[in-house]
Amino acid sequence: MQKLMINGQEHNLDVADDMPLLWVLRDVMGLTGTKYGCGIAQCGVCTVHLDGQAVRSCVLPVSAVAGRKVTTIEAVGEQAVGQAVQKAWLDHEVVQCGYCQSGQIMSAVALLQEHPKANDEQIVNAMSGNLCRCATYTRIRAAIKSVSQA
Amino acid sequence: MKVFHTALGLVAGLLASTVYASDTPAMSKGEYLTRAADCVACHVVPGGKPYAGGLEFKLPFGSLYSPNITPDKETGIGNWTDDEFVDALQKGVGKDGKHYYPAFPYTSYTQMSREDILAIKGYLFSLEPVKQMPPENKISFPFNQRWGMMFWNAIFASNERFVPDSKQSAEWNRGAYLVQGPGHCGECHTPRNIFQAMSTGNSLAGAELGNWMAYNISSDAKYGIGAWPEDAIVSYLSKGYAAGFGGAGGPMGDAVEHSLRYLDPADLKAIAVYLKSTPARSEGIPRPTMAVNDAALQKGLGQKLFNDTCVACHQIDGSGRQSPAGGLAGLKTVNDPKGRNVMATLLEGHTPTAARVDQRMPDFARSYSDAELAAVSTFVLRRFGQSDGEVKAEDVAKNRASALH
Numbered sequence A: 001m002q003k004l005m006i007n008g009q010e011h012n013l014d015v016a017d018d019m020p021l022l023w024v025l026r027d028v029m030g031l032t033g034t035k036y037g038c039g040i041a042q043c044g045v046c047t048v049h050l051d052g053q054a055v056r057s058c059v060l061p062v063s064a065v066a067g068r069k070v071t072t073i074e075a076v077g078e079q080a081v082g083q084a085v086q087k088a089w090l091d092h093e094v095v096q097c098g099y100c101q102s103g104q105i106m107s108a109v110a111l112l113q114e115h116p117k118a119n120d121e122q123i124v125n126a127m128s129g130n131l132c133r134c135a136t137y138t139r140i141r142a143a144i145k146s147v148s149q150a
Numbered sequence B: 001m002k003v004f005h006t007a008l009g010l011v012a013g014l015l016a017s018t019v020y021a022s023d024t025p026a027m028s029k030g031e032y033l034t035r036a037a038d039c040v041a042c043h044v045v046p047g048g049k050p051y052a053g054g055l056e057f058k059l060p061f062g063s064l065y066s067p068n069i070t071p072d073k074e075t076g077i078g079n080w081t082d083d084e085f086v087d088a089l090q091k092g093v094g095k096d097g098k099h100y101y102p103a104f105p106y107t108s109y110t111q112m113s114r115e116d117i118l119a120i121k122g123y124l125f126s127l128e129p130v131k132q133m134p135p136e137n138k139i140s141f142p143f144n145q146r147w148g149m150m151f152w153n154a155i156f157a158s159n160e161r162f163v164p165d166s167k168q169s170a171e172w173n174r175g176a177y178l179v180q181g182p183g184h185c186g187e188c189h190t191p192r193n194i195f196q197a198m199s200t201g202n203s204l205a206g207a208e209l210g211n212w213m214a215y216n217i218s219s220d221a222k223y224g225i226g227a228w229p230e231d232a233i234v235s236y237l238s239k240g241y242a243a244g245f246g247g248a249g250g251p252m253g254d255a256v257e258h259s260l261r262y263l264d265p266a267d268l269k270a271i272a273v274y275l276k277s278t279p280a281r282s283e284g285i286p287r288p289t290m291a292v293n294d295a296a297l298q299k300g301l302g303q304k305l306f307n308d309t310c311v312a313c314h315q316i317d318g319s320g321r322q323s324p325a326g327g328l329a330g331l332k333t334v335n336d337p338k339g340r341n342v343m344a345t346l347l348e349g350h351t352p353t354a355a356r357v358d359q360r361m362p363d364f365a366r367s368y369s370d371a372e373l374a375a376v377s378t379f380v381l382r383r384f385g386q387s388d389g390e391v392k393a394e395d396v397a398k399n400r401a402s403a404l405h
Helices: A021-028 A080-091 A101-114 A120-127 A137-148 B002-020 B029-036 B082-091 B114-125 B146-156 B170-180 B230-239 B250-258 B265-275 B301-314 B340-348 B370-384 B393-401
Strands: A002-006 A009-013 A047-050 A053-056 A069-071 B056-059 B062-065 B207-209 B212-214
Touching (some): A080 A101, A101 A137, A120 B301, B029 B114, B082 B114, B170 B265, B212 B250, B340 B393
Parallel strands (some): A002 A069
Antiparallel strands (some): A002 A009, A047 A069
């Protein structure tokens, strides 16, 4: 039995210790906003927040997050920074196919929470682990910049 | 005077029994000691049956293969008597008087008592016999003359059991016994002299092992483990990492995987207590300060590759993302001017089965060229270390050819 704090709510789940957090979120809890990409922490699609830090949920065993706060794309809009990023994403029409965008937004929010005035270099460094096969990178950067300069 | 001697004998006896005692209800004493001695590290080939041997040791003068130590009567040690087994571990002389080469760490195992050695034999004999003949050794003349080892043994092999130091605590003595005897730490961590014997005046000062560096683990605060808290040493030995201090990769990762993680926490603490009291050796790679160097953030191949491939687990500040095991800052590995273990980890990966999935790393030998691996290694050394290290493409090419795994 795993005791998890997901999006502000406590859950007691009967899942194996080594089940990846991503499986728990999608298959057990039905939180399908977080996507599965590569499964080896190389693409960033599955990014969620663990105590505010962007982590790859596909390689994170659920036992490693017990007692820590998990936030997913479903609840990120409840935070001011999350809201601002989501609005910027719409304003800049960032999304093309959209598959990677949950992960992009989670990484962007984690960055802006730590560095509200993130500069270009910080943006590149923080976002470079998130791949986008539609290559929306320039719009992603512009959207993040609009929040960091606001 | 006689009373005094009797008392001394009693004290020594008590110490001895504490030193050799192991209270592991889950595991027999024999199995525990077999784990502590990490016999399986050498007596198996990747994917092979444990203890059936066959692992190749490439030496400057030829190749040795580890023998089968399962109780098979024909190809293993099923016909060995107690005395023969004890002689093998204490004197380096096997059945029929065959002298071993010191690739077999009898120079350390000799510290073990007959009782402990026979417990190991008992465990090995409880295993399923495996019929598997090890390949013939290919050693060139004159090194193929095993009797020549007699002279080497006379000078370098002590054939002496561990004697507890009555001035030290039982815990210290237990640690010393585990480190010097079954654990045979010095076989990799003590540099060897020109006769390939462990250099006693330089014990635990660190040595090269294939593509890897076995670091200085003496008590020196800067070069050794003297500044590591006991907890960090215990974490390193039991989990394979201690955030900000070290991560066990390559052969040391194997030692954690097959041996150290099975030891009692009390025994691991005893090892820490003993290591922190060993003679300080100020040589090798100094520990870096926990810092990141922003000047290293320069547009180029190294930073690009790090951002593409490494940040998902290590982060640009080297703090580790999913797990503290991914932390790079503070590790000796990032302060080696030659970047040996950085290179070796990139080429061989880090995939102990006991490590959680967020603590494993794939190898990048097949994904990146020599120039790319050199660039990303150099970036890591400059970003997280202070040795101004550099790895060149030709270093990667050389190590790629001799990667252990």
